[in-house]
Amino acid sequence: MIRTKITFKLKKNPIKSVQKAVLGLVISGILIVVGLMLMVLGNQIVLEGVNQENGKINSEQSLTILNEFDAETTPTGVFAVQAINSNEGTTSAKIIGPSGNEIKFVWINQETIEEEFAIDETGSYKLIIESQNTEETQVFAALGPLPDAEKKTIGFISVYVLVVGMAGLVIVGIYAIKNRISV
Secondary structure (H helix, E strand, C coil), X not given: CCCCCCCCCCCCCHHHHHHHHHHHHHHHHHXXXXXXXXXXXXXXXXXXXXXXXXXEEECCECEEEEEEECCCCCCEEEEEEEEECCCCCCEEEEEECCCCCEEEEEECCCXXXXXXXXXXXXXXXXXXXXXXXXXCEEEEEEEEECCXXXXXXXXXXXXXXXXXXXXXXXXXXHHHHHCCCCC
């Protein structure tokens, strides 16, 4: 008598595969939503106390932004200027302190600049953007306190959470293709 051994190769349980894929999609989606919420919260925290303005400047018209600073709580201020289609060497930005003295002066030689300045006294600081050009230049500018490390950390964390959520989506997609699941 000849005995033959018959074996059956069972496929993975398709229901469990679908459940794993759906669970992975849900977790990835939650991570992406949390990352986006952290990004919005981080932007609000970083931009807290920052005054922003935009407008057109030329040789007859300048743009001025005012902001109040407390020297005890804010040792460093920052300003950013974006000048669209500005001719090199014709647009400048300067910071005027509470006592009327010029603290910082820069020529805007590229489309976007960001500069820091020391806050030595409490009071109102002015960012004045001027142009020597007769043609109008569109300018976007901001003046505020330099965000501390803790505020910047929220921005970095949000990016990491988003990346993990996106990576989860890719992994779920590969898993679904490998197991031929239609989710």
